[in-house]
Each structure stands twice: as C-alpha cells, then as structure tokens.
Amino acid sequence: MPYSKVEFYAAIRHDARVEGLSSRALSAKYGVGRRTVAMALESVWPAPRNQLPPRISRLDPFKATIDEILRDDLDAPRKQRHSRCPPTPAL
Template identity: 90%
Template sequence: MPFSKVELYAAIRHDARAEELSSRALSAKYGVGRRTVALALESVWPAPRKQLPPRISRLDAFKATIDEILREDLDAPRKQRHTVKRVFDRLIDEHDARGVTYSMVRACISGRRPEIRVEEGRGPPQAFVPQTHRPAEVLAEADSRPSARPNATDRSGVGSQQPRPEVSPGSSGLAQSSHHHGETVSATPRTSQTALRGGSPCRCTSW
C-alpha cells in the first residue's frame, strides 16, 4: 500500500495504464472511493487541502484587554506587574469573562508578552540560531582541546619519588649509612629467630 497520497495517485495511474484496470477494480484494490480514483486519473498531484478558518475562542473578546494590561506592565515595577493569576482574576471580576479558563489566559500571556515587548521596542525578538558542525570539525575541535585530567603518575605522586635501594635479606653484616640533617646515621640489620608453626627456625632480617 502506498505511504502518501502522491504515491497512491502514481500507483493508481500506473495500474490503470499498465494493467488496464477499471475504476471499480482500482477502488477495490487500494481501498479508496471512485471519486479518489477519478481524481488520480485526472491529475498527477493531489489537490491541496483547504485551509480551515481560525477557530473562534471565548478569549477573543478579551485579548485587547490582556494586551493593554501587558503594556502597562512594561513601565510598572517588577513586584507590581501582573501575574497570570492576577490577569485571570481581573478578567473575571472586571469584565465578567465567565467562559474563560485559567489555561486559556496562561497560553495567551505566554505568547503575547514577548511579542508586546518587541512591538513596543523594549527588547529584540528572540531567535534561535542552530549550531551545526560537520563530523570532521567536531573531531578536530575535540583533539585541539588540552586535557585537564592529570595522568596517573601526577595523580598518584609515584613518578616524583626516587626508587628505594633494594637490600638483600642475606646481607646481615652489611651496614647502610644515610644522611639526615647533615648527620651520618649507620644502620645495621638485626637478626632474629622466629619459630614457625612446623617447629623449624627461620632467620629473618629486619632494619
């Protein structure tokens, strides 16, 4: 089954010309009426849809009043400007707008408030400028940014330390010397015997 009306018209015209199907057969095949088949055979493009007239709203009679209130708010202090609830209450109390709902007033104010600011020259029109990048530009921009994340060596601090000298456990008689505040300190390993669970002694060297 065709997806759009243009494709439907093309399919009907093709079957009528190639397979020589009748209007009744085309109507049964595509599930449309005889009038649709006749229109498809007469024109390649479907007729444009009729523009419906704007629907009359119960708020139309009070839109001029809402615009007047919003224009007054342009020169009023911020704390004295009308909220949507205040405008709705004024319409009910002062203008007897019984058929108007709060949601209708809120939708009207949300659209008219920025438009009135532009009409009165109080602000530029709000426009959205889409930002698009081609894939190559995005990759080049990402590669050119410096990495603010420290590497593993800087984060752990291991890279800045000097490696410790290795001491063989068997060198029990070796003396080490180190400088501490200008003094020479001699360290000699101590040897102790510790009995293991099996009863055999083990010579362990500690500093």
C-alpha cells in the first residue's frame, strides 16, 4: 500500500495505464470509491483538504464567570484537613 496520497494516486494511474484495469476494478483493488479513482486519473496532485472554521466552545459564555470565581477563591482561607478522625466512643 502506498504511503502518501500522491503515491496512492500514482499507483492507481500506473495500474490503469499498465494493467488496463477499469475504474470499477481499481476501486475494488484499492478499497476506495470510483469517484476517488476518477480524481486520481484526472490529476497528479490530490485536491487539498477543506479547512474547517474553528469551533466555538460551549464554555465561552461562562469563562468570565469561571475566572471570577477562581480569582475569589485565591483569597479564601485554606480548608482544614484532619489527618486522623477522633475515636468514636463505645456505646
């Protein structure tokens, strides 16, 4: 199996030219759709991937409130932790 998409397209074009395989046979051999085979036969270079716009976080509306809570928490006294619990009296 070819390593990059360019090599993959080259392998498809090679098999179509040398072995004379049809697009259906090429799609079955490489496990891709016939549209991919047609694009490989049309162009040497694969089409670049579409860039998606950055996704908005669901936390964006609440980030100011969260930051305010965390800033207020910096001034709060430390919470006490007891390493041992006192023994419970026997009844």
